[in-house]
Amino acid sequence: YLQMEAVLKYSSRHPKPAGLSLQYGTAGFRTKAEHLDHVMYRMGLLAVLRSKKTKSVIGVMVTASHNPEEDNGVKLVDPLGEMLVQAWEVYATNLANAEQQELQTVMTFIIQQEDIKMDQKASVAIGRDTRPSSESLSQAVIDGVTALDSKYHDYGLVTTPQLHYVICCRNTNGEYGEPTIDGYYKKLSRAFNELVKQVAVCGNGRLYLNVDGANGIGALKLKEMEQHLNSVLSLKLYNEGCKGKLNCECGADYVKVQQKPPQGIEVKPLDRCCSFDGDADRIVYFYKDHGGVFHLLDGDKIATLISTFIKELLVKVGLSLQMAVVQTAYANGSATRYLEDVMKVPVYCAKTGVKHLHHKAQEFDIGVYFEANGHGTVLFSKTAEDQIRQLASEETTDDKKKAAQTLQNTIDLINQTVGDAISDMLVIEAILSLKGLTVQKWDEIYTDLPNRQLKVKVADRKVIETTDAERRTVRPPGLQEKIDNLVNKYNLSRAFVRPSGTEDVVRVYAEADTQDNADALAHEVSLAVF
Ligand code: NG1
Numbered sequence: 001y002l003q004m005e006a007v008l009k010y011s012s013r014h015p016k017p018a019g020l021s022l023q024y025g026t027a028g029f030r031t032k033a034e035h036l037d038h039v040m041y042r043m044g045l046l047a048v049l050r051s052k053k054t055k056s057v058i059g060v061m062v063t064a065s066h067n068p069e070e071d072n073g074v075k076l077v078d079p080l081g082e083m084l085v086q087a088w089e090v091y092a093t094n095l096a097n098a099e100q101q102e103l104q105t106v107m108t109f110i111i112q113q114e115d116i117k118m119d120q121k122a123s124v125a126i127g128r129d130t131r132p133s134s135e136s137l138s139q140a141v142i143d144g145v146t147a148l149d150s151k152y153h154d155y156g157l158v159t160t161p162q163l164h165y166v167i168c169c170r171n172t173n174g175e176y177g178e179p180t181i182d183g184y185y186k187k188l189s190r191a192f193n194e195l196v197k198q199v200a201v202c203g204n205g206r207l208y209l210n211v212d213g214a215n216g217i218g219a220l221k222l223k224e225m226e227q228h229l230n231s232v233l234s235l236k237l238y239n240e241g242c243k244g245k246l247n248c249e250c251g252a253d254y255v256k257v258q259q260k261p262p263q264g265i266e267v268k269p270l271d272r273c274c275s276f277d278g279d280a281d282r283i284v285y286f287y288k289d290h291g292g293v294f295h296l297l298d299g300d301k302i303a304t305l306i307s308t309f310i311k312e313l314l315v316k317v318g319l320s321l322q323m324a325v326v327q328t329a330y331a332n333g334s335a336t337r338y339l340e341d342v343m344k345v346p347v348y349c350a351k352t353g354v355k356h357l358h359h360k361a362q363e364f365d366i367g368v369y370f371e372a373n374g375h376g377t378v379l380f381s382k383t384a385e386d387q388i389r390q391l392a393s394e395e396t397t398d399d400k401k402k403a404a405q406t407l408q409n410t411i412d413l414i415n416q417t418v419g420d421a422i423s424d425m426l427v428i429e430a431i432l433s434l435k436g437l438t439v440q441k442w443d444e445i446y447t448d449l450p451n452r453q454l455k456v457k458v459a460d461r462k463v464i465e466t467t468d469a470e471r472r473t474v475r476p477p478g479l480q481e482k483i484d485n486l487v488n489k490y491n492l493s494r495a496f497v498r499p500s501g502t503e504d505v506v507r508v509y510a511e512a513d514t515q516d517n518a519d520a521l522a523h524e525v526s527l528a529v530f
């Protein structure tokens with residue numbers, strides 16, 4: 001049919017390097033930016049098909065998150081702001097890898113397989129991060145949408161969670177919020193200002209926070225957000241992207257993996273600091289104590305803080321809603337133990353990758369999920385939200401109503417579509433001020449077990465197969481026994497290996513009673529992987 005002519009014509013402007021093969025992984029496509037032009041064009045095509053199929057606006061985000069500046073990537077966003085449904089990932093892979101002469105066949109296959117009505121209207125929303133390559137790559141996405149004669153809205157520079165938010169709003173008739181970036185700022189700032197107005201904030205009535213923007217989009221967008229914040233929160237921005245390179249010796253991933261502060265930030269003892277990643281969907285906190293020792297507050301500490309706060313409010317409002325925390329194998333053993341034994345909160349372990357955690361968290365009235373690296377959010381079921389909003393508006397005792405209103409504002413402050421550094425940061429700041437907690441007191445809730453993460457290059461990482469939410473290997477034969485024997489040599493120890501879904505490496509994780517032992521165990525396990 002006619003459109004195919006346009007698809008092929010435009011496609012020749014976005015030629016695929018012959019033989020290049022990429023895979024839509026846990027975070028979409030991700031590789032060197034110069035290999036991605038054809039992928040972007042084709043994801044524009046796929047977004048149109050997905051939009052026709054779901055009769056909804058579909059998002060396309062151009063970013064490679066915490067990867068080096070030279071890399072780029074692309075992810076599709078489904079109607080309610082979730083990640084692209086798994087069944088379509090293989091279409092994405094096939095479309096990206098089709099040679100020019102196969103493009104028509106692959107397109108036709110998807111259209112037939114999904115019974116897509118090509119006369120159905122489509123609409124695509126596009127966003128991008130601050131990488132130098134992102135602008136022209138998002139143009140390639142636009143070419144794909146245009147080739148199929150469809151509508152698009154280019155939101156330009158946005159954080160990943162902002163695009164997810166907008167998609168959700170647009171597909172729910174504005175029920176989730178106003179479908180603009182300004183609407184995002186208004187929704188979050190209103191909730192935040194409501195939350196903190198009831199507390200006499202320590203010192204001169206302001207909260208102070210140092211933010212490492214990873215030289216990325218987060219810093220840019222925080223400046224816009226700040227104007228809405230009634231000047232309660234005083235942000236000092238570092239690595240805001242004017243000088244330094246994106247994610248280079250800074251950002252949430254660097255701070256988490258290196259376990260040290262980012263470059264370019266001046267940390268005074270007990271100063272509260274946080275780091276965003278390159279597309280602002282992850283956040284970690286850190287500080288230095290009086291002895292100059294660095295302390296990291298990762299996704300596990302954030303999940304603990306938030307779930308404790310919500311649990312206390314649920315007791316006050318007297319609602320028996322079921323709350324659970326979802327983690328991955330990378331969660332620190334101390335965090336899991338604290339939540340289960342002290343907080344009596346059920347904890348579940350999901351496979352690495354946000355979609356797995358998100359999916360599990362949806363099973364509960366309130367599902368708090370965080371990856372140790374700082375990606376996470378809280379999901380409230382419709383029932384939970386309705387009950388809380390009802391109580392907040394009722395004529396009940398003052399304390400009960402107040403707690404319900406606090407919960408309601410917390411719901412509004414949280415970006416339920418995906419982990420969001422800006423939203424999580426505001427939630428954390430509000431909780432700390434409401435509970436009168438310093439960053440050090442928050443850190444002391446439990447003590448992390450010393451741990452180490454390593455990467456190992458192997459010929460073929462796919463030979464490693466895992467089970468039990470990636471905590472054990474089933475292949476190659478004998479590997480798990482070797483790991484078990486090594487783990488048994490140490491106290492309070494745990495270790496596992498898994499192939500990365502975003503890099504050509506095998507990741508090794510170990511924890512033990514001392515840092516030396518965690519380091520030694522990680523090293524020994526990585527030797528066993530060869
Ligand atoms: P891989 O490369 O599969 O370990 C990494 C992170 C994930 C997730 C994805 C997507 C770790 C150990 N892994 O996945 O948590 O964030 O990237 O960005 O941090």
Ligand code: ZN
Nearest residue numbers: 065277279281
């Ligand atoms: Zn990210």
